Amino acid sequence: MVTANRNDSSVQVLSRKDFVSDQEVRWCPGCGDYSILAQTQKVMPDLGIPRENIVFISGIGCSSRLPYYMNTYGFHSIHGRAPTIATGLKASRPELSVWVVTGDGDALSIGGNHILHVLRRNVDLQIVLHNNEIYGLTKGQYSPTSELGKRTKSSPYGTIDAPLHPLSVAIGAEATFVARAIDTDAHHLATMLERTAQHRGTSFLEVYQNCNIFNDGAFAGFAAKEVRADRTITLEHGKPMIFGKERDKGLRLNGLHLEVVQVGVDGVPEGDLLVHDETLEDPSIAFLLSRLAYPDYPVPIGVFRAVQRPTYDTMMTEQIEQAIAAEGPGDLREIFHEGDTWTVE
């Protein structure tokens, strides 16, 4: 097995540029993928991981071209299958930092089953889903996250498929880390990428990404700079759920139902608001938050859920260590001679 360590000194000196590959970036001018790429390259040096121990694996789609632009190991695989390749790599090489870059079609249409299973297994991967609510690379068909009734090349009369909520799917599949960010909110996006990297287990980060060619402005309604403060809410662990330019609105729990309330002087006291706890074992509140949508509610961004559970890759290694500890290292001769043997002179 290859040794994956380098003297720390070399790790220190890494900068953003060290993660920029020599490949010309080939996205449409104005594509939200640029921002995700930039932030990804920016946070890499802070992770303190030797570059050669980082691997980006993607499926197929515009978003899935990202690995080409990262000066790390990379694998631009086939449509929807990145999680399977990442699982095999991480399970066999737990010391590597393995990232999965995917799109709404790649992850939730053809790749849906692998997402379910990688999440429940809690393989220690970082999954970054570029959700542009459209099939970009194939030039504009609707995706599993496109809104009902959307007219596209393949739905000239409007879609009749109710969309999936990526975070609800993830939480329903036993995810231990679930978060959301917006391409144009660079600073918050960077923080989320860092959190994603820090979590031990499968981290699932949905990034709202604008496809300015085939689905321009899909998120503008709540994500545009001017309105963002009033139409999104940033989840912060241990903090009450306040939002609004004036920080004057909040979310209060009423039975099992969340309501938007005015906070402060002529509103309810902060104390009445729901306090965000990303560490709850029970995923039900995270699920409830994953249902909130504009215009009825502010769209939550940030970490919805972050709980600890042994990771698949470590458990696999431990089983081997325990087996060796208990039965001694394997000996071919012994296995060959299993069962009845006989000698022919």
Place this chain on the structure above:
Amino acid sequence: MVTANRNDSSVQVLSRKDFVSDQEVRWCPGCGDYSILAQTQKVMPDLGIPRENIVFISGIGCSSRLPYYMNTYGFHSIHGRAPTIATGLKASRPELSVWVVTGDGDALSIGGNHILHVLRRNVDLQIVLHNNEIYGLTKGQYSPTSELGKRTKSSPYGTIDAPLHPLSVAIGAEATFVARAIDTDAHHLATMLERTAQHRGTSFLEVYQNCNIFNDGAFAGFAAKEVRADRTITLEHGKPMIFGKERDKGLRLNGLHLEVVQVGVDGVPEGDLLVHDETLEDPSIAFLLSRLAYPDYPVPIGVFRAVQRPTYDTMMTEQIEQAIAAEGPGDLREIFHEGDTWTVE
């Protein structure tokens, strides 16, 4: 297109026997599948659907052999793909009653992606999942619902995969009808099969099914006759959540957390208990209920969620009717002549 109607008289006279095919049943003696088959055959006549309009479609697995034993149209397809075949059939023939019979491996391992999508599309199908928490047909490997640490042929050192909760997955995938039953609780199972049939949209029914050969007693801990009343809770719409042989225990909501409480004289008043409402638009409570597990909680059986949403098949038909209404019926000549044409003499 084939006409699918028969004079009602013939429909009336159908009895259980009319739904028993001439094929010899080939499950292990004692298998829970027998009970599910019996109840399915029993409820059929009550549905008032001409037998020739009923279709059972399955994948591969012991459970998936059920269609052979139903004297209706049937399709024993390939592993995990029954929902796709059922979708095509129902979308093209909305007047048919289409059932999907599947297993925990068939539906949630290889077939997971199709389950996600059939549910979000809300195709009007009845999905009955025989969950025996094992791969029966292939002689005893663990399944995606097998408990963590389970030792099987393929996991001699115990599994390291956290199981999926079928109902959580379904709810996370926008399911409009979600229910659970137990093979040995024949009467309740029959009721659930009826509810499943009545719902317009995709109905998802999980049945705990004992595989007495490879996973015997998997559910005995809470499903066995002696303990069932105390370790399961039957969800009934509009009723408070009470359970126990003595009907003296209940579930109360505390913040977003459910707690088991003593009801009655020396306990809390019934009024404090959570009242079950299967019709809530917000799936969060149904999700919360899908997390309850023995021994911490009684295992809920019954209908978790039943909400109305236009079905995929009807919307597809409506789009066609609307297009014809708006643009008139299609004319090949007109389409042929689209765009610029020119005549060569």
Place this chain on the structure above:
Amino acid sequence: MTTLIKESEQPDHPELLELDRVTIRFAGDSGDGMQLAGTQFTKTSAVAGNDISTFPDIPAEIRAPQGSLPGVSGFQVSFSSQEIYTPGDAPDVLVAMNPAALKTNIGDLPRGGILVVNQDEFNDTNLRKAAYATNPLEDGSLSAYRLFKVPISTLNARALKDSGLTAVQIDRCKNMFALGIMFWLYSRSLDTTLRWIDEKFGKNPGVAEANKTSVKSGYYFGETTEMFATHYHVPKAKQQPGLYRNITGNEATALGFLTASKLAGLQLFYGSYPITPASDVLHELSRFKRFGVKTFQAEDEIAAVGSAIGAAFGGSMGLTGTSGPGLALKSEAIGLAVMVELPLVIMNVQRGGPSTGLPTKTEQADLLQAMFGRNGESPVPIVAPATASDCFNMAIEAWRIAIKYRTPVIFLSDGYLGMGSEPWLIPDVGSLPKIEANFAHDPATFQPYARDPQTLARPWAVPGTPDLEHRIGGLEKADITGNVNYEPVNHNKMVHLRAAKIAGIVQDVPDIEVTGEASGGLLVLGWGSTYGVITTAVQRARAEGKKVSGAHIRHLNPLPANLGDVLKRYDTVLMPEMNLGQMRLLLRGRYLVDIIGLNKVSGRPFTIAEVEDKIAELTG
């Protein structure tokens, strides 16, 4: 040949030359609207009565950076007074809207060819993006061509300065200006395009006007400037009389499937997952709601074929379509369709492989996958269209076979056919024979796996039919009853029955026809999209007096009954394929004839010259 029509008295008055055939390639940045310019020129030439053939060359990237080499988009149109079968090997004229377009296309322009460039775009930035050290317009590197430097952007902007449009909008019109120049150069009428502009931008008069102004300005520019000493005229071609339209293979395929459903009187259900270059068929069919066509964009290719099988079980025409990687995913389910013996059509528009390969390029390398890409002995009929318009015929043929024989059928097209276009003689629907579904109805005689003695087809008994309730599936079936059966004798019998059924389709397969000698000499044999190139190459070789014949296979499985005898009648058989010899292997194995291969797997169709050279080598 070239004839001088009119000697111009004044030197400043351009002369008009008549030509047989001209091939123009429009090349520019993806954003420059070259596809549009090309299509417009095509329509106009078609309407003018030329025979035409086109091929777009679209970049794999959605939008590579502006001005970059991978961002170049091209459209080639060939128009002629003779019958033509291909968009031509090399262009006579190259229109290059920027340095990158010049860099990537100049290689194909023969010396002496006409080169029109948009001079304005040859600035330092663009030159750098195209990796030009020096400006080719200045450094004399283009001396071999008839170079015309036109400041298209500037001229166009000037023409539209009063249009009230934004600078960006104005710049978008420059493709129309370039188109105008070509219209003048080949003395074409502007009518078709002007009409089209009105239709397209009707809602937006400002933009409509601007586009019209641009195309006219380009035309007048050609007329008034002294730049072009000559302009040209390509007379009408002699074509089969009738009403024509221009059509791409994918459009023709969609129309063929639609027509088949009308001929059968059955609902068409298309289950598909988008993939280049097959997606257009999904886009087309999803427009046909008025015809009762149901389209289902599935979550993946497996769901797509599954849904089509479900629809087939229900008595509809279950159709699924994809390209190579998707066909691989459908393998298992196609095997199920073989076992349950239901009508099903699988369209595969081949692209460059293996794996994701070259999504926007063409290839014929999925043939053996189509033949054998399933577990067990699972024979499937395969048909392959020869031209864009033949896609219409073979799409119907696929359905005739599928329904008559109750079998999945693979329709094997490719990116070249699918994206390329040619004139289509619009057929008279009434003249097309009906397709009989013959559903089972009679409980007295019904047996799920009883077979029609003539076709060996089993009954199609659909849900909703009283008293025909039965169960099918992927496990081996007992002969006649269709019950699950594992007995050795039965399995062996069923394997042979399934094989015999498909082989028996030969009774409906027309004998293969040879153009040229009945025997002796060289036979050039093709299948699929190589038809155009091979036909032209063979014609030219024969014109040179070579003893060369041509034949084309459109039914790939089963093969025409007479094929074996035909092959044995020639001294040499040459098979050009855009793969490493897949059909050749099948024919050699079956007929033990030592067929020679001409194989190119470059993502591009053969050029006529490549086939001609090989013919020369074998006959010379």
Place this chain on the structure above:
Amino acid sequence: MTTLIKESEQPDHPELLELDRVTIRFAGDSGDGMQLAGTQFTKTSAVAGNDISTFPDIPAEIRAPQGSLPGVSGFQVSFSSQEIYTPGDAPDVLVAMNPAALKTNIGDLPRGGILVVNQDEFNDTNLRKAAYATNPLEDGSLSAYRLFKVPISTLNARALKDSGLTAVQIDRCKNMFALGIMFWLYSRSLDTTLRWIDEKFGKNPGVAEANKTSVKSGYYFGETTEMFATHYHVPKAKQQPGLYRNITGNEATALGFLTASKLAGLQLFYGSYPITPASDVLHELSRFKRFGVKTFQAEDEIAAVGSAIGAAFGGSMGLTGTSGPGLALKSEAIGLAVMVELPLVIMNVQRGGPSTGLPTKTEQADLLQAMFGRNGESPVPIVAPATASDCFNMAIEAWRIAIKYRTPVIFLSDGYLGMGSEPWLIPDVGSLPKIEANFAHDPATFQPYARDPQTLARPWAVPGTPDLEHRIGGLEKADITGNVNYEPVNHNKMVHLRAAKIAGIVQDVPDIEVTGEASGGLLVLGWGSTYGVITTAVQRARAEGKKVSGAHIRHLNPLPANLGDVLKRYDTVLMPEMNLGQMRLLLRGRYLVDIIGLNKVSGRPFTIAEVEDKIAELTG
């Protein structure tokens, strides 16, 4: 031949005959423990020094209803004093534990064969379940056989009446009683079985005692009753000296993969999804934690192969395994592995097809799927073991090729090999040559798609290696650099390079060896599990003085360099295959030799007689 060893003085004392070879089939209800009885008899005979070969016949249903026809489970063991290659065509002895077992197996018993039945089970219910109108034990329908009616259940129950076990537990021991009878009939020692019982039921002394009592009682029953006039002895076989064990093909395959990982010093990663008849390899490998073997039960076959590719990218030995339908699902991903050129082994244990087909039966019909079941030109080497123990060698061979040439390799076994067993001469691990991984390390010279001139293999540069960071994927690669590249010339070059690399493996493929004539006469050519039958049939034909030779292909792609010449040296070439002639098609297409086929697709292996008859027909 049969020799009378000892003339018995008293008529009541059975005589002992010596035989060359005996084939016994144990048949009963799935619940009757026939597999167990069979395995025990096998071990005992092996230990006694016979050459042996076995084949289990397991019902497709998990547990069909007790006593039903589909519920019958059988196990055939052949033991001999000569070298044998197959479990024998027909049994000499049939042990039938109930009417259903009799019904389904009697057809295979030759007239005069020994038939031992458990009389107790022939009651009305069971007779009805087996669809017997009258009791065959009474109606004389079995007069052609040497019938022995033994009330096995009763005798066994009597023997265990004081065992303290429940009636059910007692009845479960009756297979041991039957086994005991056979041990006596073939004068075998009980030691092996008695020892095994102690190991197996050690924790449960009561049960252990009971089983031992049953087997002994069966033995004494044979000895003391006057039922059997004779009993038999099969002497030791002359075998290559050494230490032996009995092994199934699937066990040997698992051990081969494990050994390969030790020879390469790399971690073995097995990603698989359970499927009959391949699951046993997953079960075996998951036991090898102590060897650092990692097994991953994936959610489906696509995830399984994907995980193996991921492991391969990481520098481990990525392995995946399945059967036909699963191979179909892996098609697309195998194409990816072809494009990224990483070492990968795909095991396919073939079963009856198409579709779900006959899961527990054997077949060779996945060959063409293995060769061509991918989009585009995607060549993959294929190796096929010839016998159960050869699975060990070919599993290692698959890895040698995969690692040396950086390519996916398909290991093509089948249900007959996988489930069948034979003695295995335990190899000396030390004697096996190492496998060199040769990871890339040097940034100075590293180019992702630079190739070794000798093997055309690209470097294996794994994550964790400083300064070799690079990106791979399924889009076409530029030669040397491995960057995405859509250029025609490059694509054409890469397609040919990939083909040349696989073709070049021939340098490591041993020439094919012929047993028999160097030329002339009939050559019987086989591949895979037909080895045993063909070898035996050829031997017998030669013994009859026929001019017949035999050869067997173990490397299916690329084929041995000399194969073409060899084929051309014989007057006739016969190729028996358990398919409709898949390898025959490839060989005819490649070498233009008119190979004759013997094809049977019944889910059952050929019988020696079937091949002999065909040989006779062609030589007679």
